[in-house]
Amino acid sequence: MVKGVIQTLEAVIAITIILSSIIYVQMNNVNDRDYSAQLNNCMEYLYKSGAFYLSESEISEQLANCLPSILDFTIKKCNDVSCTTTLPDNKSIFSSSYIISPNQIISAWVWEK
Numbered sequence: 001m002v003k004g005v006i007q008t009l010e011a012v013i014a015i016t017i018i019l020s021s022i023i024y025v026q027m028n029n030v031n032d033r034d035y036s037a038q039l040n041n042c043m044e045y046l047y048k049s050g051a052f053y054l055s056e057s058e059i060s061e062q063l064a065n066c067l068p069s070i071l072d073f074t075i076k077k078c079n080d081v082s083c084t085t086t087l088p089d090n091k092s093i094f095s096s097s098y099i100i101s102p103n104q105i106i107s108a109w110v111w112e113k
Contacts, residue, residue, distance in 0.1 A: 022060040035071060036094040039110045042066035043096045052100045063108060082109040 051062050056077050091111040099108050
């Protein structure tokens, strides 16, 4: 009888460890998906509101108002699809781009401050 109780206790401990590990891994990945989704939502909002036809600095102001304050970003309006900029090292960076005309693209990159 004692042997059965010990085996049951071992099984409960093993399940608890496995579930804790899964929850830990999932919680660490949620922020990345949230930042990407937040950037995409803000870019979609700016696109639909016509803000993409403003200057880079005006678009940047509107994006700053849309994104959470814990995020930093850069935005660039380019005339071809190879739109690049200098980005920080050792950060998880998320990007979103919109083609607003045949020869113009707006790209945004976001990361934690």
